[in-house]
Amino acid sequence: MKVLTITGVGPGDPSLLTLAAVDAIQESTVVSYPVSTWGGESLAAKIASKWITKDKKKLPLHFPMVDDQNTLQSAWRVAGDELMKMVEKGERVIFLAQGDISIFSTGSYLSKELEKYHPECVVNLIPGVTSFSAAAAKSRLPLAFKEEQLLVLPVPDSSEELKVVLSNAASKKRVVVLLKLGKKWEWVKPLLQELDLIKKSIFAERIGFSAQQILRASDLPAGTRPYFSLLLIRQSWPLIMP
Template sequence: MKVLTITAVGPGDPSLLTLAAVEAIQESTVVSYPVSTLGGESLAEKIASKWITKDKKKLPLHFPMVNDQNTLKSAWRFAGNELMKMVGNGERVVFLAQGDISLFSTGSYLSKELEKYHPECAVKLIPGVTSFSAAAANSKFSLAFQDEQLLVLPVPDSYEELKVVLSDAASKKRVVVLLKLGKKWEWVQPLLKELNLINKSIFAERIGFSDQQILRASDLPAGTRPYFSLLLIRQSWPLRMP
């Protein structure tokens, strides 16, 4: 049976790759990975570079960062066909995806593409460490205790929508993880101050890379932030604590 492996490589720190991910890369003959621009670098490849030896073939695949559905579907279709060519030639192919494959991941779209158009190929999925779990561990931030809820979502598009999310979270003892902060920090910062949450929030960007930042949101100046940035927001603590 034809088999393709899609493995997560974590948020940035090579030491956070799972043993399963390392073994999949080592056993492969072809290592494929996404690039956002033609001829550009791949963060996933960079994270896993220690295990991508010179004997392995490399297959960069272009996944443009756009919202146009036709463009995205064409990219997924092309990628699926290219990978199947390699698998059909007897290659042991592994595709690398940053973070975890089940959370806002190129790997998830690729898996569904192969499932729909190449059902003859078995797809093995290997999970990975998420950016927010790595940031939480690094900052000693507890994501959830006992019966608390955890909400993970991209930063909403509007001030009012996020205000509702945070107000609702307060009433339900819900910890909130906001991903893809980026330029929205310009209006998120004033909202956190308005709700008295700026001192209860942790900011993190480029987790696992040499230039990572993890600090209290109150220490972060106004302005835009990189795409790979996030907030951890805890508004209360359980009664039963040490």
């Protein structure tokens, strides 16, 4: 039987890898991981490096960070074919994806690619810790109580869209997680100040890495932030609390 494993390796801290992920890496003979440029560093491989021993074959796969549909589909096809070549040789193959494999993950696209073009292969999926759940734990901010709602989305492209998101969240008692903040922080901060939400927002970047930052959004200067940055916005708290 042809089998391949795709696992999440968490947001950055190796200690946040699940036992299932560690076991699967240790049992593998080929460790594959994404790179955005040929010869570039893989954050997923870096996170799991403690368990990628010298006896394992390494298979970096190129996933360019572009929006062009044809380029992306070509990258997924090549990646799927390269992985299947290893599987067909009898190798025990694992693909590493940063964070969780189900949330804005290369692992999700790869899983669907294999499902469509290599249906004979059984794909095992191992979840991982997300950056926003790790950030919430580090900042001691509960993401949802009892019947509260939680909305996770990339930062919208305009302030008008974000205003609507935040207004709806307030009426629904919905906590909002904004991912991929990056350069949009230049206009997001003034908007949060305008809506009187800046002190109700937590900023986090590079969760789990040595350069990790978690602080109140009000303490963060305006300007461009890294791609791996996010906001946690809680506009209200339950009426009954300890």
